[in-house]
Every structure is written in structure tokens, then in C-alpha cells.
Amino acid sequence: EPNLIYDKERSLTERNDLLSSIPPASGMVMSGQKVIDRGDIVDEYTYRVLNSFEREIKRRSATQNEITSTIIGQIILVTFMVTLFTIYLALFRRDYFNKPRSIAMLYSLITFFPVIVAIMMRHNFMSVYIVPFAMVPMFVRVFMDSRTAFISHVTMLLICTIAVRYQYEFIIIQIVAGLIAIYSLRELTRRAQVFKTGILVAMGSALVYLALQMIQDNDFTIMDHDMYYHFVVNGVLLLLAYPLMYIVEKMFGFVSSVTLFELSNTNRGLLRNLSEIAPGTFQHSITVGNLAAEIANKIGANSLLVRTGALYHDIGKMADPVFFTENQAGVNPHDHLDYKESARIIINHVTEGVKMAERENLPTIIRDFIVTHHGTGMTKFFYIKYKNEHPDEEIDPKPFEYPGPNPFTREQAILMIADGVEAASRSIAEYTEENIATLVNKIIDSDVADGYFKDCPITFRDIALAKVVLIERLKAIYHTRISYPEAKK
Structure with missing residues (x-):
């Protein structure tokens, strides 16, 4: 019987540890340090330094070009979406331009949530599905009208897709959530309506996500069940729309149906x-x-x-x-x-x-x-x-x-x-x-x-x-x- 048994997993671990201990570079050149002067002889060490320097310049240049290209593309997309939104207002809701606070609220909403998404994705902070995006159509529907609420919601979501990973899934789920919020808040007259909207949005989002998962994969055992917890948190956070509505109302000079009921x-x-x-x-x-x-x-x-x-x-x-x-x-x-x-x-x-x-x-x-x-x-x-x-x-x-x-x-x-x-x-x-x-x-x-x-x-x-x-x-x-x-x- 063999008295030595090969442990593949342990061997790979040891091998990787040894490889990681090998420095990727031989020596170090400080920023501003002279590598070679005019008339000097190029020896083997100097050649390696110059060759390494050339490769690093190319790598940094390529990375910078990629970053520049990405930023330009993002600017083009955001500008195009905001322009389309402005054209919609000019064609169908021109009266809002006579109300500076209304315009300020619309552009603030379609800016605030994309910024939140960008920060969350950059720092890998939880899932974007816990963010209550449906607040945007809720606020616009209560203080303005349904059509502007839907257009604002779609514009905001398309801007958010710059940062998210799975754009198709994100857009479908959030559009459905926004439509449910608009339909369920046709007229806000009671606090219970916000609670009902939160439940309906969470259920609708979960149902759409389940449908998308079934379309992509029929095996229920490998489906991501953690997402449903995110939808529940989203519905709970959506309840904050009621107290936030008071802040938005005072900040932008609106009068909601709830305020009118209180005044009467x-x-x-x-x-x-x-x-x-x-x-x-x-x-x-x-x-x-x-x-x-x-x-x-x-x-x-x-x-x-x-x-x-x-x-x-x-x-x-x-x-x-x-x-x-x-x-x-x-x-x-x-x-x-x-x-x-x-x-x-x-x-x-x-x-x-x-x-x-x-x-x-x-x-x-x-x-x-x-x-x-x-x-x-x-x-x-x-x-x-x-x-x-x-x-x-x-x-x-x-x-x-x-x-x-x-x-x-x-x-x-x-x-x-x-x-x-x-x-x-x-x-x-x-x-x-x-x-x-x-x-x-x-x-x-x-x-x-x-x-x-x-x-x-x-x-x-x-x-x-x-x-x-x-x-x-x-x-x-x-x-x-x-x-x-x-x-x-």
C-alpha cells in the first residue's frame, strides 16, 4: 500500500502561496529618478527598466482611454435622456415651466436616485433593488399628473441603467413597480393608501422577478431566493413616502390631497x-x-x-x-x-x-x-x-x-x-x-x-x-x- 497520498487541494494552495511570494518586478524605480542619461551604455538592467517603463505607459494610456470613453458615453446618454424629458414637458406640459418649483422637483427626482445607485454600485453597498424607486412616480402623481409621473419614472430608470449590471431585468421590474404605484395612488386621500401601495409594489416586483427567472431557468432549486427579501425591504422603505411627502410639499410649494383634507x-x-x-x-x-x-x-x-x-x-x-x-x-x-x-x-x-x-x-x-x-x-x-x-x-x-x-x-x-x-x-x-x-x-x-x-x-x-x-x-x-x-x- 502506498504510504504517501497526494493532496491536490493542499498542493495547489502551497503552490499559489509560493507564486504570490515572488515579486512581479525586479527592483524599484522612484518617480523622478533618472534611469539613463544621454551617452550612457544600456546594460541588461537598464534595458529591463526601460522596457517595463514602456509597457506601463501603454497600459496606463489604454486604461485612461477606456475611462474617458466610458465617461463620454455616460454624458451622452444622460444628456439625451434629460433632453427628451424636457421636450416632453415643452410639448405636453408647458404650463409647468411657469412653476419653477414644479420643474425643480422633477429634475431633482430624476437626478437624486441615479446618484444613489451610482454610489451603491461603486462601493458594492447592498442591492439596488432595496432602493424605493417607485417614490418618484408617487410624488409626481400626487402633486402633478399620471402621464408626467410615468415619463419621469422611465427617464430616471434609464439614467440609472448606466451603473447597474443587469439592465434588462432592472428596467422591467422597476417599470412594473412604477406603474403599480401610479395606479394605486390615483388620488391620495388616506394614509392607508401608501401602506397598500408599498405591499402591491413589493408583490408586483417579486412576481415579475419570478416570471423572469422562470423564463431564463426552469430549475427552482438554483434560483436566487434572496432577491425576494430585497423586494420586501423595498416595500417597507416605500412607506417613508408619506412623511417625505410633507417635506417635498413644503420644499417645492405643493398642496397634496391629504393637506386639503386636513385644512377642511x-x-x-x-x-x-x-x-x-x-x-x-x-x-x-x-x-x-x-x-x-x-x-x-x-x-x-x-x-x-x-x-x-x-x-x-x-x-x-x-x-x-x-x-x-x-x-x-x-x-x-x-x-x-x-x-x-x-x-x-x-x-x-x-x-x-x-x-x-x-x-x-x-x-x-x-x-x-x-x-x-x-x-x-x-x-x-x-x-x-x-x-x-x-x-x-x-x-x-x-x-x-x-x-x-x-x-x-x-x-x-x-x-x-x-x-x-x-x-x-x-x-x-x-x-x-x-x-x-x-x-x-x-x-x-x-x-x-x-x-x-x-x-x-x-x-x-x-x-x-x-x-x-x-x-x-x-x-x-x-x-x-x-x-x-x-x-x-
Whole structure:
């Protein structure tokens, strides 16, 4: 029997150790050291040094060329993708260029995640699949629109492919995750929706990865099961979108649906004060908000926004509530005032409302409802009274005009219509269908004739639908009741 047994594994290990101990170079030449001078004899050592120096120069030159070529290619790809994204905005969302913060958010999002991916890949820090890329379409969908959300997501992913190893797999999985995020957040109204989105994105990503693995290899035993843990972590990190949404909202000046719901809470802040100080105005605001929301739903406008704006549009009346008819109890202080002074007090509720809104840090989009709900209209009651008492005097209409501006969004136009009609409807002597229809048509046609809607994108069709909604709703509000008979004694 042999008394010596060959250990192949140990022999290879020993051999490799010996090879690694052999220096790759003989001697050392310091940077700046003279190797040979003019007229010197080239001996064997000098020849080896010069030959080694030549090879090293070629190697470094080739490496530098490769790096330069890679960087140029990356610059070309990034520039091309950003250019295509900009062209999309210029062609289909030109209005965003009038909102610098919107543009800043879009370009920040499509830049931030590629930088994160590049850092992770360079330092081999975990897997890129734990990065919640679906946050990009979520933020853009909540604050802007679905189509821009998808284009932003795809642009960001294509830029990220510069750094990732398996581009095909990465693009497919992340596009599906982005689509799920967009579909599940069609309208963010509850915190639970973000939780549901995180679960759906994790499940969708895992399902797509499983499908790709089955297409490439039918053997389940050799599939990479660790990836599914990465998708779970991705779904958990996606829950951070809710607190981050508040930061993005404040940083870039947006107003989300969640914020509008919080602002429309009548049990806190200015709305609670309004209900206590000017209860008539508070009820008027609620009614106007309901009417405006009905119109917005009918014509496809933002019903939550217009309803919230309606709740705040008359908060300035809290400064002098008794000067407004809905808060009076039989005594009218205007009876003892000059018409110009009365007009000044009525008009002042707009400027006072803006001041209150600024003190409470209400979003600009809500403050706009306060300044536009009367536009550049006139306090016609006091103007006509003053004009009738001074028939021979040339009257300056400025003291009787609101500061404006006129509505410049559909939602603001809806509020002006609903506010004017609701206020005028209280003066109808008999609530018949004919009287209500006559009043609605008269008020709205007068607003159109006065040019209050020239600066906003509301159409004649929208106005016609608004009339129908208001007539039907006012008929329901002021419906007639039967008189109950009295019991005979």
C-alpha cells in the first residue's frame, strides 16, 4: 500500500502561496529618478527598466482611454435622456415651466436616485433593488399628473441603467413597480393608501422577478431566493413616502390631497373660529363648498380643492361679522353709515381674509380663492344706492370695486359662480323652479358679460353644466314641504 497520498487541494494552495511570494518586478524605480542619461551604455538592467517603463505607459494610456470613453458615453446618454424629458414637458406640459418649483422637483427626482445607485454600485453597498424607486412616480402623481409621473419614472430608470449590471431585468421590474404605484395612488386621500401601495409594489416586483427567472431557468432549486427579501425591504422603505411627502410639499410649494383634507377640518383653526364668531358666514361657506364641489365633479375639476377654498373664502368677515346680512339678527349697522363707508367695510373682508390666511400660513393656492371670489367686481347694492342719491354727480366707481384679481383657474371660477348664486338665492321671494332657474341664469350670465372669466380656462360647456347643477341643487335645498294638519280637540 502506498504510504504517501497526494493532496491536490493542499498542493495547489502551497503552490499559489509560493507564486504570490515572488515579486512581479525586479527592483524599484522612484518617480523622478533618472534611469539613463544621454551617452550612457544600456546594460541588461537598464534595458529591463526601460522596457517595463514602456509597457506601463501603454497600459496606463489604454486604461485612461477606456475611462474617458466610458465617461463620454455616460454624458451622452444622460444628456439625451434629460433632453427628451424636457421636450416632453415643452410639448405636453408647458404650463409647468411657469412653476419653477414644479420643474425643480422633477429634475431633482430624476437626478437624486441615479446618484444613489451610482454610489451603491461603486462601493458594492447592498442591492439596488432595496432602493424605493417607485417614490418618484408617487410624488409626481400626487402633486402633478399620471402621464408626467410615468415619463419621469422611465427617464430616471434609464439614467440609472448606466451603473447597474443587469439592465434588462432592472428596467422591467422597476417599470412594473412604477406603474403599480401610479395606479394605486390615483388620488391620495388616506394614509392607508401608501401602506397598500408599498405591499402591491413589493408583490408586483417579486412576481415579475419570478416570471423572469422562470423564463431564463426552469430549475427552482438554483434560483436566487434572496432577491425576494430585497423586494420586501423595498416595500417597507416605500412607506417613508408619506412623511417625505410633507417635506417635498413644503420644499417645492405643493398642496397634496391629504393637506386639503386636513385644512377642511372644521373643528380646528380658522374654520372653528369662523363657526363661533360668524356662524351665518360659516353655514354660507359650507353650502357654497358643497355646491362648488358638485359643479367641479360634473365638469372634471378638482372638487376637493374648490371645496376647501370655499370654506376659507369668507374668513375675512370675522373682522366685522355684524356688517354681513347672514350674521345679522334684525339690526343692520349699514343703516347708519355712508354708502362709501359701507362699501369699504364689505370690500375689506377680502384683504382681512388674506391677512388671516397669511398669519395661519395657509397655502397660496387657498389664499388665491380669497382674493378672486369677487374678482374685480363691484358692491352693486351700495354703488346703485349712492348713484341714485347723486344723479347729477359723476361718480368714481373705484371706492365700490373689489381689488381682484379675477379668477385664473377653473376652480376659482366655480367658486365665484357658486358664491354669487348661493348669496342671491336667499333673496328669492318664492322658491319655484322658474324663479330659481331665472336667478341662476341671470347671475352667471352677468358674470360672463362682465368679463370675470376671461383669464381662466373655463368653457361655455362648463358654465352650462354649472347652471344645471346649481338649479337642481337649489331646488333640492329650497324644496317645498307639505303643511302638517293640526289634531282636532
